[in-house]
Amino acid sequence: MHETVTRRQFLGSAAAGVAVAAAPSRRRLREFAYGDVRLTDGPIGEMYRRTQAHFLGLDEDRILKVYRQRAGLPAPGRDMGGWYDANGFVPGHLIGQFISGLARIHAHTGLPEAAAKAGRLVRGYAATMERDGVPFASPKAETWACYILDKYEIGLIDAARLAGVEEARALLPRVIRGAQATGWIPDHTFDRVGVKNLPYDEPYVLPENLFHAYELTGEARYLELAKLYLLDKEFFDPLARGENVLPGRHGYSHIIALSSAAKAYEVLGDEKYLRAVQNAWEFLETTQQFASGAWAPQEMFVQPHSGGLGRALTSTRDHFETPCCYYAHAKLARYLTSFTGEARYGDGLERVLLNTILGATDPDDDGGYFYYADYQAGARKRYYQRKWPCCAGTLVQSVSDYPLNLYFHDDSGIYLNLYAGSEVRWRGVTLTQTTAYPESEQISVRVAMAAPAEFAVHLRIPGWLERPARILVNGKAVRVEARPGRFAAIRRRWRNGDRIELTLPFTTRVVPVDDRNPDTVAVMRGPVMLVAVDAPSKLAASSAALLDLRGTHSEFECRTAGGVVRLRPFYRVRGEVYSTYFARGG
Numbered sequence: 381m382h383e384t385v386t387r388r389q390f391l392g393s394a395a396a397g398v399a400v401a402a403a404p405s406r407r408r409l410r411e412f413a414y415g416d417v418r419l420t421d422g423p424i425g426e427m428y429r430r431t432q433a434h435f436l437g438l439d440e441d442r443i444l445k446v447y448r449q450r451a452g453l454p455a456p457g458r459d460m461g462g463w464y465d466a467n468g469f470v471p472g473h474l475i476g477q478f479i480s481g482l483a484r485i486h487a488h489t490g491l492p493e494a495a496a497k498a499g500r501l502v503r504g505y506a507a508t509m510e511r512d513g514v515p516f517a518s519p520k521a522e523t524w525a526c527y528i529l530d531k532y533e534i535g536l537i538d539a540a541r542l543a544g545v546e547e548a549r550a551l552l553p554r555v556i557r558g559a560q561a562t563g564w565i566p567d568h569t570f571d572r573v574g575v576k577n578l579p580y581d582e583p584y585v586l587p588e589n590l591f592h593a594y595e596l597t598g599e600a601r602y603l604e605l606a607k608l609y610l611l612d613k614e615f616f617d618p619l620a621r622g623e624n625v626l627p628g629r630h631g632y633s634h635i636i637a638l639s640s641a642a643k644a645y646e647v648l649g650d651e652k653y654l655r656a657v658q659n660a661w662e663f664l665e666t667t668q669q670f671a672s673g674a675w676a677p678q679e680m681f682v683q684p685h686s687g688g689l690g691r692a693l694t695s696t697r698d699h700f701e702t703p704c705c706y707y708a709h710a711k712l713a714r715y716l717t718s719f720t721g722e723a724r725y726g727d728g729l730e731r732v733l734l735n736t737i738l739g740a741t742d743p744d745d746d747g748g749y750f751y752y753a754d755y756q757a758g759a760r761k762r763y764y765q766r767k768w769p770c771c772a773g774t775l776v777q778s779v780s781d782y783p784l785n786l787y788f789h790d791d792s793g794i795y796l797n798l799y800a801g802s803e804v805r806w807r808g809v810t811l812t813q814t815t816a817y818p819e820s821e822q823i824s825v826r827v828a829m830a831a832p833a834e835f836a837v838h839l840r841i842p843g844w845l846e847r848p849a850r851i852l853v854n855g856k857a858v859r860v861e862a863r864p865g866r867f868a869a870i871r872r873r874w875r876n877g878d879r880i881e882l883t884l885p886f887t888t889r890v891v892p893v894d895d896r897n898p899d900t901v902a903v904m905r906g907p908v909m910l911v912a913v914d915a916p917s918k919l920a921a922s923s924a925a926l927l928d929l930r931g932t933h934s935e936f937e938c939r940t941a942g943g944v945v946r947l948r949p950f951y952r953v954r955g956e957v958y959s960t961y962f963a964r965g966g
Contacts, residue, residue: 406646408721409788409795411714412804414487414542417783421801422816423738423951424782431779432485434743435478436493444504446472446517451508462747462767469766472517473528475505476535477773483538483545484780495543502539502548509551515558525564526583529556531773533589537596552593556602569609572630582633584611587640591647606644616641619656624663627683631676632701635664635708642715654719661716665728671891671902671960672735672909672950673709673728674700674753687896693756693961700753703771706737707778710785717788717797723840723867726797729785730842733798734818735909737778739951749775755902755960758917761953787811793836795867799823799884809833809874817884818908818949819933825880832875838867839882844907850883888927890964899964901926903938903947910936910947911958919945920963 419425441457446466448455463469479498486494509515515532516525532555539548559565569583590606593599610616615637618625626634638657645653667684668675675681677699682688692699713729716722739761740750747767754761764771787804788795794806796813803812808829815823825837841849843865851858853870862868870880886906892898903910903926910929912919921940929936929947936947950960 406649407718409718409790411718411784412787412789412806414484414780414783415490416805417488417786418803419488419783419801420803420812421814423819424733424798424800425802427738428779428782430742431776432489432491432494434745435481435485435776436491436497437745438478440497440500440504443475443478443501444508447475447505447508450514450517450519451511453508460747460768462769464747464768466518468768470524470528470770473524473531473770474768474773475501476528476531476533477777479535479548480531480538481773481776481780483535483541483543484777487542488780488783495545498539498543499545499547502536502545502551506547506551506554509554509558513554513558514562515555516562516564524581525559525562526566526581526586529559529565530585530589532559533586533593534777537589537592540596549596552597553599556593556605567608569611571611571614572633582637583609584615584637585633585640588636588643591640591643594647603647606640607648610640610644611637616653616656619659620652622659624659624667624684626660626663626668626681629681631679631681632704632708634681635660635705635712639708639711639715642712642719645719646715657712657716658720661712661725661728670699670755670893671904672700672753672755673731674702674705674736674755676700676705685895687894689894690897690900693893693900697754697756697759698752699755700736701771702736702740702750702753703775703778706732707774707781710778710781714784721790721867723797724843724865726840727843727865730798730907733785734907735950737775739949739953740775741954743772743775747772757919757959757961758957759959760955760957786813793838793869793871795838795840796825797840799840799882807833807835809835811837816933818906821884821886821906823882823884825882827874827876827878827880829874829876832873834871834873836869836871837874837880838869839880841866841868842884842907844889844904845884846887846889847885849885850881852881854879855881886933888929890923890926890962893961900961901964902961903929905929905933905936905949908933908949908951909960911950911953911960912938912945912962913948913953913956913958915945915957915959916942917959918963919959919961920965921945923964926962926964 419428442460445455445457459465479501482494482498536548536552539545566583572582586609587606590602594602638660641653641656677692678696709732713725716725741761743749748763749772751764751769751771786798799817810828812826841862841864845864849862860868889904890901893900925939938945
């Protein structure tokens with residue numbers, strides 16, 4: 381644990397600023413830049429384009445209004461309402477995430493309007509700080525000052541790095557100093573207590589973006605602040621020792637805190653942080669997940685082997701903070717994939733992407749956003765009851781990061797981590813995936829290049845696979861080790877027009893909700909969770925019936941004692957009533 385410092389020492393350290401050399405890379409695999417990947421056909425690309433259009437269309441005057449009101453500036457536009465307004469739950473909390481998402485969209489698509497919109501929001505926000513230097517939207521002590529500051533930081537960092545908004549680079553230190561000067565930012569780290577009990581704030585979420593600020597500026601003050609807020613004693617130290625300290629903790633904030641541990645490992649090189657995130661992933665995957673990969677019903681981790689997930693199916697409809705928790709999960713998966721080179725983290729990312737956020741209802745134009753996934757019987761997808769919740773900000777960040785999830789690379793070749801219509805460019809080579817996955821078992825990868833070259837193409841062979849994958853190159857079977865849960869490496873001298881054909885045979889299986897409720901099961905088809913639509917509220921079927929589905933990859937039938945039940949991928953459900961879990965018998 382880091383020593384507690386006085387506020388005078390704390391503010392002094394933040395004013396020092398000495399450039400320090402960047403740490404060496406600790407990544408075995410590297411992410412591609414946003415612009416190196418292009419999304420084409422399929423549900424992932426379709427959701428990206430719809431989300432892009434929504435956030436490009438947001439009214440900038442409305443976003444800036446609460447800040448302009450606080451600063452006494454002209455404030456045109458309608459009130460945002462909901463969480464966002466001056467008297468809302470977290471005033472002005474989304475602006476940094478909106479700027480971040482727009483910058484990422486620009487970096488991926490090259491759309492000048494995305495960079496221009498991010499720039500206008502940065503400059504409009506900066507103008508509201510001119511009078512008193514206060515960065516927050518509310519003139520009174522913030523409920524979640526650290527939570528909001530973290531989002532300001534990533535918005536300004538992304539605007540500077542990804543959208544060329546130079547004003548953001550200069551504004552970043554002003555925002556951090558202004559936040560400290562309010563006295564609302566603590567001079568030490570502490571853990572959050574429950575969901576609604578004080579203290580609400582989450583200083584332990586700050587380190588990741590403070591490390592990024594250090595990398596952007598080279599100023600040691602941000603490095604020292606990042607280290608100050610690491611939640612070592614209460615969280616990372618016991619996780620590194622193999623102690624499962626997730627139960628009873630808040631879901632999203634503690635998984636997003638693991639990204640701070642991952643970034644600490646990358647920057648500081650302390651193996652403790654790598655062990656902490658690896659062990660946390662293991663606990664998450666083996667003790668906390670619904671069939672979809674979702675976790676933390678009512679925003680809290682359950683006690684393993686207690687039947688807590690099963691009980692949640694009747695005690696609440698708030699089973700997963702979908703965009704927020706997906707965002708935390710996806711970032712952690714990418715960190716672990718890059719550090720270890722292991723395919724298992726791609727399996728986990730695929731599961732949560734396809735079965736949670738891909739099924740989120742598109743937002744409306746006035747603050748209506750999908751928040752909780754509901755796995756109780758007789759569910760229906762709905763917007764959160766209040767406008768502009770936290771999931772509005774993580775939605776744009778999550779979807780704008782889709783291009784980062786698909787591919788990785790090292791010096792020897794390219795890794796296909798997820799399967800989706802897309803293309804990636806690497807050292808004069810373009811790989812193009814053509815597929816309807818996950819509504820098809822077939823993936824075709826075409827190689828385009830000016831001259832022959834030798835390198836490896838690594839294909840993730842999913843851990844859920846029950847029958848062997850089929851891999852062809854130019855129509856001929858290749859001899860390659862293709863074990864489920866591993867990458868299969870095809871090393872050869874590639875030529876323009878070469879083609880890889882990958883078939884991943886989908887099979888049906890049932891997944892119990894937890895080990896205390898083995899006969900309460902959901903149905904999986906390959907990587908996809910199926911739900912019953914417009915079905916009886918109490919679903920019961922034999923094991924044989926659940927495994928003997930009839931239909932296509934987007935619509936199935938299951939014959940039960942009560943009649944034929946239709947099943948559909950969760951991400952294909954819109955306004956229908958659906959149920960996720962069956963009572964298994966026979």
